[in-house]
Amino acid sequence: MSQFAINLIFVGGSFLLYIGIAIWARAGSTSDFYVAGGGIHPITNGMAIGADWMSAASFISMAGLIAAGGYANSTFLMGWTGGYVLLAMLLAPYLRKFGKFTVPEFIGDRFYSNKARLVAVICLIVASLTYVIGQMAGAGVAFSRFLEVDSTTGLMIAAVVIFSYSVMGGMKGITYTQVAQYCVLIMAYTIPAVFISLELTGNPIPALGLFSTHIDSGLPILTKLNQVITDLGFNEYTANVDNKLNMVLFTLTLMIGTAGLPHVIIRFFTVPKVADARWTAGWALVFIALLYLTAPAVASMARLNLMTTIYPDGTAAAPIEYDNRPQWVKAWEVTGLITYEDKNQDGRIQLYNDTPAFEETAQSRGWNGNEMVVNRDILVLANPEIANLPGWVIGLIAAGGLAAALSTAAGLLLAISSAVSHDLIKGSINPGITDKGELLAARISMAVAIVVATYLGANPPGFAAQVVALAFGIAAASLFPALMMGIFSKRVNNKGAIAGMLAGLAFTLTYIFVYKGWLFIPGTNNLADIPENWVFGISPLSIGAIGAVVNFTVAFGLSHATEEPPIEIQELVESVRYPRGAGEAQGH
Amino acid sequence: MSGHSENAEQYWKANLRLIYGSLIIWALVSYGFGILLRPMLSGIAVGGTDLGFWFAQQGSILTFIVLIFFYAWRMNKLDEKFGVGEE
Numbered sequence: 001m002s003q004f005a006i007n008l009i010f011v012g013g014s015f016l017l018y019i020g021i022a023i024w025a026r027a028g029s030t031s032d033f034y035v036a037g038g039g040i041h042p043i044t045n046g047m048a049i050g051a052d053w054m055s056a057a058s059f060i061s062m063a064g065l066i067a068a069g070g071y072a073n074s075t076f077l078m079g080w081t082g083g084y085v086l087l088a089m090l091l092a093p094y095l096r097k098f099g100k101f102t103v104p105e106f107i108g109d110r111f112y113s114n115k116a117r118l119v120a121v122i123c124l125i126v127a128s129l130t131y132v133i134g135q136m137a138g139a140g141v142a143f144s145r146f147l148e149v150d151s152t153t154g155l156m157i158a159a160v161v162i163f164s165y166s167v168m169g170g171m172k173g174i175t176y177t178q179v180a181q182y183c184v185l186i187m188a189y190t191i192p193a194v195f196i197s198l199e200l201t202g203n204p205i206p207a208l209g210l211f212s213t214h215i216d217s218g219l220p221i222l223t224k225l226n227q228v229i230t231d232l233g234f235n236e237y238t239a240n241v242d243n244k245l246n247m248v249l250f251t252l253t254l255m256i257g258t259a260g261l262p263h264v265i266i267r268f269f270t271v272p273k274v275a276d277a278r279w280t281a282g283w284a285l286v287f288i289a290l291l292y293l294t295a296p297a298v299a300s301m302a303r304l305n306l307m308t309t310i311y312p313d314g315t316a317a318a319p320i321e322y323d324n325r326p327q328w329v330k331a332w333e334v335t336g337l338i339t340y341e342d343k344n345q346d347g348r349i350q351l352y353n354d355t356p357a358f359e360e361t362a363q364s365r366g367w368n369g370n371e372m373v374v375n376r377d378i379l380v381l382a383n384p385e386i387a388n389l390p391g392w393v394i395g396l397i398a399a400g401g402l403a404a405a406l407s408t409a410a411g412l413l414l415a416i417s418s419a420v421s422h423d424l425i426k427g428s429i430n431p432g433i434t435d436k437g438e439l440l441a442a443r444i445s446m447a448v449a450i451v452v453a454t455y456l457g458a459n460p461p462g463f464a465a466q467v468v469a470l471a472f473g474i475a476a477a478s479l480f481p482a483l484m485m486g487i488f489s490k491r492v493n494n495k496g497a498i499a500g501m502l503a504g505l506a507f508t509l510t511y512i513f514v515y516k517g518w519l520f521i522p523g524t525n526n527l528a529d530i531p532e533n534w535v536f537g538i539s540p541l542s543i544g545a546i547g548a549v550v551n552f553t554v555a556f557g558l559s560h561a562t563e564e565p566p567i568e569i570q571e572l573v574e575s576v577r578y579p580r581g582a583g584e585a586q587g588h
Numbered sequence: 589m590s591g592h593s594e595n596a597e598q599y600w601k602a603n604l605r606l607i608y609g610s611l612i613i614w615a616l617v618s619y620g621f622g623i624l625l626r627p628m629l630s631g632i633a634v635g636g637t638d639l640g641f642w643f644a645q646q647g648s649i650l651t652f653i654v655l656i657f658f659y660a661w662r663m664n665k666l667d668e669k670f671g672v673g674e675e
Contacts, residue, residue: 071644077644093663222636226636274674275673275674282653293650296645
């Protein structure tokens with residue numbers, strides 16, 4: 001059977017499963033549509049959060065980022081998991097007790113202000129839309145590589161599949177498809193990793209393999225990797241980072257951004273009890289950790305595999321001839337994600353770090369510049385091919401990458417559509433709308449959100465590449481502090497909260513725009529985005545944490561200078577702190 | 589609603605203490621051992637590298653899981669003790 005046929009079976013089979021679930025789990029009320037009727041078990045919900053959270057970026061790109069950056073990019077591992085501790089202790093149980101459908105609804109009620117609710121809706125839509133474009137584009141790329149269609153066609157197929165289960169089933173359909181998608185993506189991620197870990201270290205658990213001995217050399221695998229890449233002019237994989245302030249702030253921005261992202265928070269509204277919201281956070285992190293503990297192993301092993309493929313006789317000997325390159329290199333050359341240029345005309349592949357410090361060594365070996373560029377996003381997708389694994393593993397990876405992209409996209413689209421139908425339409429435009437009318441509005445909002453996301457996925461605007469800066473920056477600087485103050489302070493009032501959110505947002509966006517261009521329009525940046533220009537060495541990607549401090553400071557300062565919130569609001573804060581009396585999540 | 593009773597206030601204070609303690613550990617394993625204190629731990633070898641590297645790539649995540657389950661377990665006990673849990 002051809003690889004194409006195998007891929008088709010795996011991807012097609014998984015799609016049939018998702019659509020089957022969608023037909024089974026239709027939504028009959030707004031409660032079904034927004035919070036799956038509030039009856040999801042914490043373990044089921046933990047799995048759904050795993051799929052909701054782990055996007056194309058986690059599945060496809062993260063191992064590549066770590067492979068390229070080594071220790072320095074541990075920030076993503078800590079940042080994208082540490083937020084769950086904050087969710088479990090600072091937000092999720094109290095928001096579940098509050099018992100409404102959306103994040104802006106809490107902000108609007110707690111700060112007794114439709115303006116506050118509107119600011120939250122705008123933050124939610126900008127953060128989620130930026131995020132979803134990347135997922136749609138990622139699904140398009142995965143389709144084009146594995147099903148040999150062009151990426152726009154791939155994008156259309158992805159849109160139709162998401163449409164079929166999210167418009168019909170809302171949160172209920174999305175929850176159960178996410179559980180299935182989690183199973184597909186975690187198998188797809190770990191099976192090749194187990195094979196590779198066995199091959200390199202003899203240890204079947206990749207997370208342990210990372211700290212085991214490399215069979216061929218008898219050295220610990222990280223020592224071996226450090227040797228190989230420093231021989232080729234790269235930094236040590238485990239090298240320390242000088243700019244610790246930036247590393248801390250970047251990790252912190254990712255953590256509080258994770259905790260403030262609405263598509264994750266609303267998943268906590270689907271469990272029956274406050275205690276379940278706490279357990280959910282723990283189970284979610286268990287399921288996320290299965291991938292996140294495997295990723296650093298995949299990163300280092302794939303990088304070592306890549307280097308030994310190019311330098312089969314060791315780094316001191318000549319690299320392989322281009323004509324003898326393996327099949328997977330040829331396959332990825334077609335997509336343009338691996339490029340080769342024979343700069344010194346010797347017919348071999350010189351892959352090394354082309355820096356002034358290494359120039360002398362390179363010249364003495366007759367090298368004339370780095371000749372092969374490997375896009376780091378292909379690392380996970382090409383992993384089974386690099387390790388010579390059977391065809392069905394490649395089919396599984398294709399289905400897994402798509403599951404990761406689709407599940408996150410559906411969660412984000414639900415967050416967007418519920419903000420539109422519940423916060424804008426029912427909250428402001430037509431408060432008297434019936435439950436049936438709102439359900440229809442929710443379905444239409446979902447359909448429109450899918451069309452917009454598909455269009456933007458096919459024609460990505462400049463800001464689509466700025467997911468980390470925009471989505472995490474906004475969630476960290478505006479939503480997270482507002483939610484936390486709403487629960488932990490009775491004193492913060494409407495004026496303080498609105499001014500705080502706007503100040504955090506303005507501060508963060510200004511800092512990002514100064515380096516990345518105003519509204520990300522190329523050429524409009526005031527300063528080049530290089531470390532020498534950053535204030536105190538703080539990168540624009542790390543500024544969200546400082547934005548959060550600005551938000552807290554402004555909100556507390558202004559609240560204490562103005563009147564106390566009304567007594568019924570202080571009672572509302574009291575009530576969210578105690579689990580007793582939490583019913584099923586509901587609208588007004 | 590248990591409202592402003594002394595009992596409820598005690599419960600909330602106990603919750604805050606638990607959160608402070610948990611967040612100190614949360615910060616210590618990630619920002620501490622994983623980032624700022626890594627040079628201090630460089631003497632402790634772990635499979636070809638040092639303890640700080642392990643905390644940054646695995647140890648912090650494992651600690652986060654333990655922290656959340658510990659918090660959930662303790663809070664359920666507190667809910668019961670102070671009689672503010674769900675029926």
